[in-house]
Amino acid sequence: MKLYFVLIITVCTVFFSKAQQRQFTLVIHGGAGTILKSNMSAEKEAAYRAALEKSLKAGYKILENGGKAIDAVEAAIMVLEDDPHFNAGKGAVFTNEGKNEMDAAIMDGNTLKAGAVASVTTIKNPITAARAIMDRSEHVLMVGKGAEKFAALQGCTIVDPTYFFTKERWEDLLKAKHEDSLKQNKLLYQPSLLKQPDNHDYKYGTVGAVALDSYGNLAAGTSTGGMTNKKYGRVGDSPIIGAGTYANNATCAISGTGWGEYFIRLVMAKSISDRMELAGMSLQDAANEMIMKKLPALGGDGGLIGIDKKGNIAMPFCTEGMYRGYIKSNGEMQIEIYKE
Amino acid sequence: MSHFTLVIHGGAGTILKEDMTLELEQAYLQVLQSSLNAGYGVLEQGGSAINAVKAAIVVMEDNVLFNAGRGAVFTKKGVQEMDAAIMDGNNLKAGAVAGVRNVRNPIVLAMEVMNNSNHVFLSGKGANDFAIKQGVKLEPDEYFYSQFRYDQWKAIRDSDNYSLDHTNHHLEELMRDKKFGTVGAVACDMHGNIAAATSTGGMTNKKYGRIGDSPVIGSGTYANNKTCAISCTGHGEMFIRAVAAYDVSCLMEYKGLSLHTAMQTVVNDKLIKMGGEGGMIGVDANGNYAMVINSEGMYRGVKNSEGLNEVLIYK
Numbered sequence: 210m211k212l213y214f215v216l217i218i219t220v221c222t223v224f225f226s227k228a229q230q231r232q233f234t235l236v237i238h239g240g241a242g243t244i245l246k247s248n249m250s251a252e253k254e255a256a257y258r259a260a261l262e263k264s265l266k267a268g269y270k271i272l273e274n275g276g277k278a279i280d281a282v283e284a285a286i287m288v289l290e291d292d293p294h295f296n297a298g299k300g301a302v303f304t305n306e307g308k309n310e311m312d313a314a315i316m317d318g319n320t321l322k323a324g325a326v327a328s329v330t331t332i333k334n335p336i337t338a339a340r341a342i343m344d345r346s347e348h349v350l351m352v353g354k355g356a357e358k359f360a361a362l363q364g365c366t367i368v369d370p371t372y373f374f375t376k377e378r379w380e381d382l383l384k385a386k387h388e389d390s391l392k393q394n395k396l397l398y399q400p401s402l403l404k405q406p407d408n409h410d411y412k413y414g415t416v417g418a419v420a421l422d423s424y425g426n427l428a429a430g431t432s433t434g435g436m437t438n439k440k441y442g443r444v445g446d447s448p449i450i451g452a453g454t455y456a457n458n459a460t461c462a463i464s465g466t467g468w469g470e471y472f473i474r475l476v477m478a479k480s481i482s483d484r485m486e487l488a489g490m491s492l493q494d495a496a497n498e499m500i501m502k503k504l505p506a507l508g509g510d511g512g513l514i515g516i517d518k519k520g521n522i523a524m525p526f527c528t529e530g531m532y533r534g535y536i537k538s539n540g541e542m543q544i545e546i547y548k549e
Numbered sequence: 550m551s552h553f554t555l556v557i558h559g560g561a562g563t564i565l566k567e568d569m570t571l572e573l574e575q576a577y578l579q580v581l582q583s584s585l586n587a588g589y590g591v592l593e594q595g596g597s598a599i600n601a602v603k604a605a606i607v608v609m610e611d612n613v614l615f616n617a618g619r620g621a622v623f624t625k626k627g628v629q630e631m632d633a634a635i636m637d638g639n640n641l642k643a644g645a646v647a648g649v650r651n652v653r654n655p656i657v658l659a660m661e662v663m664n665n666s667n668h669v670f671l672s673g674k675g676a677n678d679f680a681i682k683q684g685v686k687l688e689p690d691e692y693f694y695s696q697f698r699y700d701q702w703k704a705i706r707d708s709d710n711y712s713l714d715h716t717n718h719h720l721e722e723l724m725r726d727k728k729f730g731t732v733g734a735v736a737c738d739m740h741g742n743i744a745a746a747t748s749t750g751g752m753t754n755k756k757y758g759r760i761g762d763s764p765v766i767g768s769g770t771y772a773n774n775k776t777c778a779i780s781c782t783g784h785g786e787m788f789i790r791a792v793a794a795y796d797v798s799c800l801m802e803y804k805g806l807s808l809h810t811a812m813q814t815v816v817n818d819k820l821i822k823m824g825g826e827g828g829m830i831g832v833d834a835n836g837n838y839a840m841v842i843n844s845e846g847m848y849r850g851v852k853n854s855e856g857l858n859e860v861l862i863y864k
């Protein structure tokens with residue numbers, strides 16, 4: 210009888226742990242900013258939703274087949290990089306000099322390994338270059354031409370810079386430059402100017418993904434074209450491990466989007482991990498405190514997506530909207546754009 | 550009068566007494582002392598922590614002995630590409646530059662980014678353009694030339710090996726003794742504000758536009774009046790992955806650890822587990838300081854309003 214009981218317990222334990230193991234979740238974002246329903250055509254909204262769904266499904270397919278979180282994150286981001294609606298890869302915004310300079314980072318919460326690129330102009334999918342740096346170099350962060358050279362050697366697809374051109378982003382640049390010319394150089398540095406509603410997504414539109422795989426591993430990735438009309442080789446938070454991107458199996462995986470300078474100063478992504486690890490906060494509470502309180506208090510705005518080791522999700526933002534979505538192992542999928 | 554404290558470092562690594570000549574040792578100690586005096590002078594006159602760390606670093610950047618500014622190591626291409634960052638713990642403002650050339654004092658440029666741009670981090674040619682716009686002093690290539698660094702670079706130019714400087718030994722020794730040489734400073738001023746700054750030439754023979762932890766806010770450099778100001782030196786990749794400087798701050802803020810215990814936890818536990826060699830210096834807003842290393846040595850010094858004044862090299 211006793212043996213029989215033990216057997217039942219064992220079977221149950223194996224069954225439930227297997228069921229537990231199968232839990233996986235992918236969360237993505239396509240940028241936060243002044244995204245208002247009143248400014249969006251039905252057609253455009255449908256295109257955004259379709260791209261987000263495609264990205265979620267690309268990552269889901271990997272996780273469903275027992276793939277790793279890091280691979281799902283990379284695949285989901287590649288879809289968004291290839292889609293011209295988002296400010297990453299094709300569709301990246303233009304710098305003041307009329308170029309597309311992109312940044313990306315990826316981090317594996319299982320090993321704390323990370324890779325990042327900044328200011329690259331010829332890599333079709335910057336997230337793949339970040340991955341190559343993580344997997345096949347002894348470095349974490351590479352910039353500019355050097356990073357492009359490494360990516361090419363590692364077999365990343367290299368394209369002519371004209372590949373990244375989109376008419377909409379080019380017009381954004383012309384508009385931003387026009388607004389600049391109307392204002393005194395001094396006023397250029399007034400943050401309030403960047404916050405005007407007509408500025409729609411000049412600054413934001415970064416893409417990112419975080420995932421929990423069936424082995425309990427977390428990963429995070431972020432890719433961006435940065436700010437429209439950016440000057441002087443400006444690098445934002447996306448490629449900064451701890452600021453725009455961070456993953457640690459012990460806590461959470463985070464990808465941020467927003468006013469990068471503030472995310473760097475707050476060490477945004479790592480601060481959420483540390484609030485969980487050292488202060489015992491939940492992902493939701495930690496993320497809300499940073500995005501809804503600390504970020505606006507310092508004068509910044511934006512949002513982030515996060516997932517913890519139990520599969521809890523957070524998607525807070527203090528802007529008008531954030532392109533975002535998630536998909537769970539049971540197939541439950543949700544895509545949102547505006548505030549509730 | 551409140552306490553004020555300045556702590557500096559000139560890089561950590563396998564710095565052994567038996568490898569050092571008396572003359573070189575004296576030269577290092579002298580520059581460290583000048584750097585301390587420069588930063589301490591600012592603090593003594595009621596100046597801010599941020600100005601003190603800048604002044605201390607400028608002295609080391611102007612000296613060929615350290616891997617920053619004038620003495621920056623050569624990249625694989627034989628040019629100097631320098632990184633620097635500065636952060637003000639009073640308002641969490643920060644400025645950083647990466648991959649800049651011909652800038653006499655990259656720390657001055659980082660300060661310009663902090664004060665006179667709406668950005669935090671600028672890189673490459675764009676950062677140089679900003680330097681020109683702000684009138685930051687540039688120097689010709691010859692200024693940075695140093696026979697010592699040049700020999701070091703030539704010795705391993707044709708290999709794929711990297712070295713982290715403070716050595717003029719031949720290849721095998723370079724690889725056996727991974728060495729470092731970033732400079733940094735942290736300060737607490739009499740108003741209770743703290744600041745941190747770091748400047749580096751990175752790794753000798755570095756390729757592919759590699760950037761280390763020095764210009765990465767939270768990794769190599771971080772300051773927050775609530776907790777601490779930290780400047781790191783060592784195996785940059787590991788410091789980035791550990792978000793090392795900010796980690797010390799979090800251990801103080803959320804676990805209530807002292808500055809010294811928090812730094813010990815990160816340097817002698819977390820970083821060692823990751824295989825990250827190096828060290829860091831720190832101060833808190835009460836003027837407490839610490840210098841923690843897990844390598845053989847670190848060029849370092851401290852000077853405070855209690856009359857302490859010391860420069861050290863070995864463990």
